[in-house]
Amino acid sequence: MVAVAAAPFLGCGHRAQPHRPLTAPLDPAPPIAAPACPPDAAPSRRYAVPSTALSERAARAALAAHFAPHQIAGHLAHHSAEDVWQYGVRHDASGRLAQYKPREELANAQLTCQFVIPSDDVWPAALADLGANCPLGLWVRGHEQLPELTAHAVAVTGNRAATAQALTRTQAFAAAVAEAGHTVTATLAYGVDSTAHRAAARAGLATLAVLPRGLDHAHPHDHAQLLSSIPASGGTVVSLFRPGAPASGATLRASAALLAALVRAVVLVEALDHAEAAMHTAEVAADLNRPVLVPPPTDEMRADGSLRLLAEQRAVLVPDPAHALAALR
Structure with a gap:
């Protein structure tokens, strides 16, 4: 694994200003086959978001499927998840990331499982205590209180x-x-x-x-x-x-x-x-x-x-x- 360029981690979901160019390649972990959740429940309206917000949610879900949080925490301190994902796609020599379809994967999974991210009001603030290991998001099932x-x-x-x-x-x-x-x-x-x-x-x-x-x-x-x-x-x-x-x-x-x-x-x-x-x-x-x-x-x-x-x-x-x-x- 190529080391991610060191950058101050500001907690879950926070980015420093201004954005800076990504300089370190991101090495993807082996992908995990992910069939969709069984459609046994209706999607929660609580997590219905405008299409403009979906890219960050879908990008975080995609990053979480391929990287441990600490591998990209430095990048996420200065860039959006979508920027980090697109950079990873461009620099992944194996082509695995390019084959992954973040929006489709997220849409299938969210038939029954909501993917909660740090910008959601329901995000547990205590997870910031994990520092660079703060999750990119949480898959949630049930009453998401x-x-x-x-x-x-x-x-x-x-x-x-x-x-x-x-x-x-x-x-x-x-x-x-x-x-x-x-x-x-x-x-x-x-x-x-x-x-x-x-x-x-x-x-x-x-x-x-x-x-x-x-x-x-x-x-x-x-x-x-x-x-x-x-x-x-x-x-x-x-x-x-x-x-x-x-x-x-x-x-x-x-x-x-x-x-x-x-x-x-x-x-x-x-x-x-x-x-x-x-x-x-x-x-x-x-x-x-x-x-x-x-x-x-x-x-x-x-x-x-x-x-x-x-x-x-x-x-x-x-x-x-x-x-x-x-x-x-």
């Missing part, structure tokens, strides 16, 4: 192969967090995360889910019903990845960082040190100065990651849900 859901979002995450005691504790913490007015936020993973969504749903409260793949399928696949139930009950599902993009180790890590940035705190119920997604969420949250709250482990061998964060003073012990809520005030 992102400001309302993220204003008090709290992640509840942990092991996929969680112990029975950890799942019981997850239910208690997630229900308490939701009933106190916070948005339970998690992946759809087995174990702690999916249990947290279901606990909040039983309390009749909406949740926010972060997926490591395109929103046309659940991850894991057999949580498709859970995926559908979240927007149906007033919640939202978001992803960094366009429809058709599969999950991988890289997308899991990127989504874990997104989860950390979207929330104001993380409840790490139980996490093995090699539980990559949950631990990455907790560690990124700590780096972003989000509180990481750890209930007392019921099985120290299954919570060595949680215990390490406590020992490093990067997490706070919360004996019960009441203490967690007090820490969130």
Whole structure:
């Protein structure tokens, strides 16, 4: 990959003045096949935009399909997404970018998935904390009340192969967090995360889910019903990845960082040190100065990651849900 010329990153969607010529070639990542989302819902009028605004939205979606944010953050600090995309097309020796049709791809995907960009009123301002890794946009499915859901979002995450005691504790913490007015936020993973969504749903409260793949399928696949139930009950599902993009180790890590940035705190119920997604969420949250709250482990061998964060003073012990809520005030 050719390094992008260094330029000050001004946060999500902001550009410095004046525009300056692009001088560094952009190396595209391998393209991902992207079939359109299944047409199971009407497009949201909230994201209907004039044709003059579509080029920036379509260009950001196209850039997000081929580049990691940090690869082009320097360019976007001084140029529109459309300018950066057109420059990339002109200088892509492989011709892959020229074959990609940004407007058509976006139109197909937005049959069911909205692509939200930093200039939208609903864009989560907290994502600016990611700096050069601030997403180019977010794919959104469901009731796109992102400001309302993220204003008090709290992640509840942990092991996929969680112990029975950890799942019981997850239910208690997630229900308490939701009933106190916070948005339970998690992946759809087995174990702690999916249990947290279901606990909040039983309390009749909406949740926010972060997926490591395109929103046309659940991850894991057999949580498709859970995926559908979240927007149906007033919640939202978001992803960094366009429809058709599969999950991988890289997308899991990127989504874990997104989860950390979207929330104001993380409840790490139980996490093995090699539980990559949950631990990455907790560690990124700590780096972003989000509180990481750890209930007392019921099985120290299954919570060595949680215990390490406590020992490093990067997490706070919360004996019960009441203490967690007090820490969130």
